[in-house]
Amino acid sequence: MKKIKKHLTMKELPVTERPYEKCEKNGAGTLSDAELLAIILKTGTRGDKVMDLAVQLLNLNPSCPGLEGIMGIELADFQKIRGIGRVKAVQLAAVCELSRRMSRIQFSESYAFTTPQSIADYYMAYMCRLGHEEVHVMMLDTKQHMISECLLTKGTVNASLIAPREIFIQALKAGAVSIVLVHNHPSGDDTPSREDLAATEKVRSAGELIGIRLIDHIIIGSGHFTSLCGSWNH
Structure with missing residues (x-):
């Protein structure tokens, strides 16, 4: 029984x-x-x-x-x-x-993402405790309102393999003027690796050729973050 x-x-x-x-x-x-x-x-x-x-x-x-x-x-x-x-x-x-x-309700369509902190605030609650790595791309208009965002990669991510081609295909489709890369370190340590720095430069250079500016690359750690670019001048 x-x-x-x-x-x-x-x-x-x-x-x-x-x-x-x-x-x-x-x-x-x-x-x-x-x-x-x-x-x-x-x-x-x-x-x-x-x-x-x-x-x-x-x-x-x-x-x-x-x-x-x-x-x-x-x-x-x-x-x-x-x-x-x-x-x-x-x-x-x-x-x-x-x-x-x-946690994202405060970020309305009219919200302007004008500082690294504003980007981190938007992603922190979601990304800071993930057990895997994700890379997101945020697409912005001329006033730095978010047009759209996309998940570029998920899993065990090697930042050196981030493909600018895929990023800018999405950005061009969205009509973005500028973009922000965001990814997390599951270890909780937001210290950038050499691969992170190299990937940032690769995407920044590609964006200059296309005419879409990489404003920043934010690394999310455990309750804190690192801004790799800080190109927040308008």
């Missing part, structure tokens, strides 16, 4: 430990990170209360425990925790993506 797996629900928790009740009584702002996650998870597993499951989730990324660490976790990695299956993993991934998008 198949063993029936018993889940511990919110109702099985003592009243004082129920995040739903605490939220209703005192507001969501009074809940801990674990309690907020417990509301999303809803149930635990045999032997693990839902709050225990939430704590395990917060410690899933050993290099960066807590909510920041969760932001960089892939869908499949959520399911490594016993009690988090396909549905819960998708729900968690959706919450993380909503958080990233909400």
